[in-house]
Amino acid sequence: MTGELDMATRTRKITQRELANRLGLSQMTVSYALRGSEMVSRQTREHVQKEAARLGYRPNSSAQAMRNGRFGCVAIVDSTEVDRSSYFGGDLIGGVHDALLSRDTHLTIARLPDAELTDENFMPKILRQLMVDGMLINYFAQIPNRLVELVEEYNLPAIWLNSKQARDCIYPDDHQAGRHAVQHLMELGHRKIGYLDHMSDRPEHFDPTTHVHYSVLDRFNGYCDAMRDAALPVRDFLGSHMRMWDDPLAVVTRWIRQPDRPTALICHDRRVVTQIIHAALTHGLSVPGDLSVITFEDINKCEMGMTMTTMRQCWEDFGRTAAGVLMDKIKANNQSMPAMSLPYKLELGQTTAVCPG
Incomplete structure (x- = not known):
């Protein structure tokens, strides 16, 4: 049943089982659909995800973490130094959020000082400290060499944003x-x-x-x-x-x-x-x-x-792609991903015209 929400539903979170009952589907089908799995049709995935958003469904992160050893969350990691992280605005964050939502994953944003990002005692524990499964590192200039080394040394599941690295990065062409x-x-x-x-x-x-x-x-x-x-x-x-x-x-x-x-x-x-x-x-x-x-x-x-x-x-597409690459990397047990560049698009305005004469 997908009609008006009753008072109980409006005042508490709906569970996955209740969502399945309302949609007349099995809980397994709903679970697949929320994760964006191809085990169910695209039409079913879109229907389940739309109703889940309408009914205010949020996954039980604690239960997920206990079940599969993951937090079901990804972090965008920014520097506290404003001239070292790109300002993407809502478009990129919205793209990341939507791509993660289709995989039943949350997004968090962490602003960390260089002292922590280059600390060999902190970095091995960063996933646990942030309660995330992977990171989108938004650090495009004055990147500390030690940060790059620690990400490699501890094999942290991370994708660099707007930064050209040998691998595990996505940037505009x-x-x-x-x-x-x-x-x-x-x-x-x-x-x-x-x-x-x-x-x-x-x-x-x-x-x-x-x-x-x-x-x-x-x-x-x-x-x-x-x-x-x-x-x-x-x-x-x-x-x-x-x-x-x-x-x-x-x-x-x-x-x-x-x-x-x-x-x-x-x-x-x-x-x-x-x-x-x-x-x-x-x-x-x-x-x-x-x-x-x-x-x-x-x-x-x-x-x-x-x-x-x-x-x-298009930063929204950039965000979607970056989140998808990171999720694929996590799913592949942190396998290295090739560097990826995304093309620009020409947008015509009033400042170009046919050459005079």
Whole structure:
């Protein structure tokens, strides 16, 4: 029976047995469906999961842990240092949550200091301390070497988020995104395509122990590879003589004044787009009429009110995929999983147009 909830159901948690009785199914079928098992049909899984959510069913974590030796919970592990963990917002967390829910697993978030994450006495007990079966490690820059070593040494079931590791990681394919951005502009007829970065310099080799994220190098290299494949000159407009964040408008203006200026610019992120539009308007140029701009962003609006053409990562899909990979790893007795990159998608806005002239 799936009608109105009675008072008893509204004031206490419904059990799996009661859920099965209400749906007219066996408890085993309901259990399979809640875990997302292919032992039952997709239609049955979706029906059971929908009714479970409507009726407020929550699995008995204590009983599960005693029965199978697992907590039925996964943690997203963040650093307490804000510049070391990516800010994903609700989309990624929602994707992780939904993917775990389909496997009858909870989500918790833990913010831990480096002192604990590099402590060889704490790390072997971290799963028990957090009461989780595995971890999604959200640590993308200044990653302590000892943390990486301890995860390997104690064979902890973990997947790294937005971080390039040899294995057990998932990250956006920024190199492909850089190439795709160039290809889109070339399809619009652009050949004088520049790359403008807010970084003051660029490391020859990416080092995850520094503040520089791998995307800085990968996006630029993707741009360079696409330009060279098309036999076009690389126009690398770095703030090497002036830090972009010290005076971004001055840096952008310097390049717009060039007689052989680009007809299109690719920016590392949206912080530069507003400055480009401002500088262009100051010099009698319009975006995108005289100058096209494309960037890498999840938010497609800039401060000038225009929608930007962006290379966009769907973080909800990213979260679903990451959670699925971790659950597969746990199910496979912590077998190593290959590194996985996810593509960006081109989202058209008001900042790109056909090349003038």
